[in-house]
Amino acid sequence: MTVAPVPDSTLNAYVDGELSSHEAAALAHRAAHDPGVAARIAQLHHIKAAVGALADDLDFADPPEFSRPSRALRWPRRALFAVAAVLVLALGVARVLVPQTGPDTAVETARSPLVEGHDSWSAAFERSHDVPVAPEWLEGLMTATGLTLVHAAPSVAGTDRVMHYAFVGANDCRLSLFEHLMPGEVDMALSVEFEGALSTARWQMHGFGYTMVARDMDRARFTTIAAAVLDVTRIRAPVGEAIVASLRAARQRCTV
């Protein structure tokens, strides 16, 4: 007995968080048992993320200042854009060319570039003026945690391309969520580790790998957030009131 194919419009609606919770859960279950569906969802998700990141691209530079409708100063601004683009490109090239220090363990092999990615973003955050966009299901959840999305862009971690979402909260809390494609991989349960001030969480869901990184964050809060994000990556739809309430209750001050 053959199973009817899932219409593309339904898959796209799933990726866009436009299905009802019941529909999304049913499709997630189908994807968990059908690699073809999972692969199509993965591709759509990456296309969506890549299109969304166009606004952060070099050529989609900052818009003209809102308070300056006059066009007289447009050439100097364009020159600034060009300089900024060159600087950003140079930083990107430097990041690729600078050799990475060797990790001690196999786990660190996969994780350290992401920790470095988090630290690099965190160090440069004060100079960042992003107006990022993340999937509604993710941004809504993180808002409930008290963290605000401040950065969303593809980046390179080691040899992998990843989607980097970064959040900040009160008391200088800073948290990164990295999402990367892991086609054909089975789902993997949440794994949380603490090394001094560093907190990391990893899991795999529906052909994607997720790594969450924070420093100096209350461990209970970090774990609560990781568990909630894992849940939302399972359904890719806005979460229920109970999860939101638990996240609000788990808010703790960052210790930095």
Added chain:
Amino acid sequence: MFKDQHHEWLRGFRRNLFGYACALTTDTARAEDLYQDALVRAMAARSVPAEQISFRVWMFRLLRNLWIDSLRARKRRIALMDEQAGVDCDDRFTTGGEERVVNQMAVRQAFMQLSKDHRDVLALVDIGGFSYDEAATLLDVPRGTIMSRVSRARSALACQLAEGPVVGLPLTTRRRAL
């Protein structure tokens, strides 16, 4: 009338609005013109939505209407008629099982080769962050139309990506000329 509150709201999505202008025009200089024209028009409007979400939809619609006006003025109707471009390889996309890590540069170039309608709906949903309902309101079409347009647009984009090398963009060319 435009108030301080509107300025504040606009700061929250101005980059998205400019990204939408870039997506429509495929040209940064024209996008700047379009963006600024939209702001000027908005600030001169007698009636501005007093609710945040309505205001956001109103701003995107205003910019889009200005762009359509400019297309008409330039008699570039052909750009409005290419809805079907690139959708004839849906089968390859929907049945192809291999995974590909999407290259951001390739996506940008492929996106700019999409038809106007495909760029329009993807920019609203993926860059503007609008829900299907909001996009339907903005474009004055049923929600189901948005659903099918998004699906076809992403299929067309996947086709562009699968077809390999794409030509340079006006955006890139312009910036190199600076």
